[in-house]
Amino acid sequence: MLRKQNVAVFVSGGGTNLQALIDAENIGKMPHCNITLVISNKPDVFALERAKKHNIKSVVVERKQYSSLQDFDTALIDVLEENNIDIIVLAGFLTILGEDFTNKYANRIINIHPSLIPSFCGSGYYGLKVHRAALDYGVKVTGATVHFVNEIPDGGKIIMQKAVNIEENDTPETLQKRVMEEAEWIILPQSVEKVCAERSNNEIENN
Numbered sequence: 001m002l003r004k005q006n007v008a009v010f011v012s013g014g015g016t017n018l019q020a021l022i023d024a025e026n027i028g029k030m031p032h033c034n035i036t037l038v039i040s041n042k043p044d045v046f047a048l049e050r051a052k053k054h055n056i057k058s059v060v061v062e063r064k065q066y067s068s069l070q071d072f073d074t075a076l077i078d079v080l081e082e083n084n085i086d087i088i089v090l091a092g093f094l095t096i097l098g099e100d101f102t103n104k105y106a107n108r109i110i111n112i113h114p115s116l117i118p119s120f121c122g123s124g125y126y127g128l129k130v131h132r133a134a135l136d137y138g139v140k141v142t143g144a145t146v147h148f149v150n151e152i153p154d155g156g157k158i159i160m161q162k163a164v165n166i167e168e169n170d171t172p173e174t175l176q177k178r179v180m181e182e183a184e185w186i187i188l189p190q191s192v193e194k195v196c197a198e199r200s201n202n203e204i205e206n207n
């Protein structure tokens with residue numbers, strides 16, 4: 001029998017990508033996924049309001065509460081195990097995860113990055129900084145990438161990408177908005193569904 005994959009979404013901010021995932025699930029576009037948990041590394045972010053509104057359990061795990069990255073990783077793993085999580089989605093989660101975490105969940109952590117990797121990615125490239133870098137360089141096309149997470153920042157296998165044109169008068173803010181609307185909110189739910197469907201189908205074959 002088909003088992004839906006339990007998905008945890010990690011957030012640090014406004015949570016528009018979390019909203020895109022919730023909306024996709026609610027209209028039946030993610031039939032192999034069950035978003036059951038939201039984890040935030042900050043207590044007062046709007047993403048937590050979105051989780052509450054949709055009756056999704058949320059937990060705050062702050063990096064500063066732990067003296068080492070290993071202890072932070074362990075705290076996150078404990079919460080994920082308590083909640084039987086299969087797949088983790090980093091949707092604007094802006095804290096580094098340690099190797100204990102990325103190794104344990106190899107091929108089960110999905111990240112969205114607001115550029116076409118390998119451009120404008122890696123350590124220090126997040127949020128508006130990515131779009132500012134694209135505009136400063138003068139590229140005419142940017143976009144978004146969904147990829148698996150490994151120990152190299154933005155270095156894991158690519159799942160999906162979508163290109164977005166840069167317009168003459170773009171600012172980092174207008175570009176961020178267009179990349180979200182035309183790429184991120186589309187390919188993130190599609191990618192998560194793809195990964196969950198593959199896992200669910202493998203479970204059937206192996207039973």
Ligand code: GAR
Nearest residue numbers: 013014015016017092112114126127
């Ligand atoms: C998104 O644009 C996401 O791609 C980016 O942060 C934003 C979060 O927005 N992530 C990174 O830059 C990761 N390197 P949201 O909270 O509204 O989803």
